[in-house]
Amino acid sequence: MIASPLSTTVHAAGAAFDRLAPVYDDKFTETLIGRAQRNSVWKVLLETFRPGDSILELNCGTGEDALFLAQHGISVLSCDASQEMITHAEQRLKAQPVPLSVVFCHLPTERINEFAPARRFDGVFSNFSGLNCIEDLAPVAASLAPLVKDGDRLLLCFSTRVCLTEIFYYLALGQKKKALRRLSGHTQATIDGVSLDVYYPSLKQILRSFSPHFRLSSTTGIGVAVPPSYLEPWARNHPTAFRLLCRLESFLARVPLLRTTGDHVLLCFEKVSQ
Template structure:
């Protein structure tokens, strides 16, 4: 029997409505499109890909449709169940493979991969990413890319939005580097490492190649109701993100940051 994982239990309760609440939302689709454009450019085609924190399988299914052989993991039993249902509805059974495995338990996974992907803050639920980097170094081929999307420590949209709504505690909740979120009534520790902390955590096994903001001008998902009333503004925000999301200071001030690491060949 798989031991219960705190974040996994919380996301179990969110799984059945997750696609409606986020995946199919305007903001969710817009932010995901930005991530996947980079991911498809970075990853070598039609090879073995490991996805961490796969949720309901949206990204894993896209990779599989484009020729990758995908093993997708998540700590949530219900998220994995939803992902398998989506796969079966598409008429496929063996790709992607979906397994309930928490990121902290990666040693349970056998095999060698040509790339690693994690989208939308699943890694923010892991207190220490250095052990994860060591395991991934053992499980990946030389030169393998890692494409990881994490929540930032400082999100300009979040700070401004909640200050304008008279909620200073929420406005600055990321700034301390750790916040206990309540997901479906369950407490989950969320960590907000800085860019330098992430760079250090993955050394010497992986070197950081590129960083860009995801959701610098495009707002966080909790602004969905407002942005639906302003579709032209959302289009403008998308264009602004394309222009400014890779600039050195601004790239760490969005809702998320997308990091491209490359394996160095050093396994300690």
């Protein structure tokens, strides 16, 4: 299916996430906030794809969404730049009580054009900011276009450029630099001593990158009322307030303007005929 074997060149984001892989599920997937934000994504995911569909998943991490999709009758080919994430995902797949239609593949999104699938996918999915690790999204959009049919959908979840909760939270702590860190569109994060470039494209920039091949069909806020995951200790200490925010989330997630000022935004694109 892939034209050439994966090059031995180290992928910077992949190497950084290799460090996070062993603790990623504890630090995010299994947290109250991680679960709440993912549940919001899953709701849209099941509205977008149907049993019998075959989906390409980008930056799959430890495979949480791939397993969920497969449990709902959707076949998944899931890729990630981190070998450790893929190894972890494969172990989770093997531990499933029933066989699931998932294949995990160590492949960075920048090399997705090397896919030569026997038939086209019914859609593409990317969750929780894997695409924020890529500076130029236009080549990614161009590589995805031939992999799906006209009218098929891409469901892509980005970290936003403006996260109001983050701005207010860090300003309240007097940490102006952290409060405004996303606004420049680029930061350098460090995972366990390994640095990683993270990009925060504006909605306009994302649309421009995808527009030659795809048109935006819906926008859902993720983490608009529910806070970013670093507020997990607060969520655990304030269960009633957190439950209230979870209830507010489904309403705020659809409010124009507000829906793009949460922690993440989930964009649904439709392939246009060319």
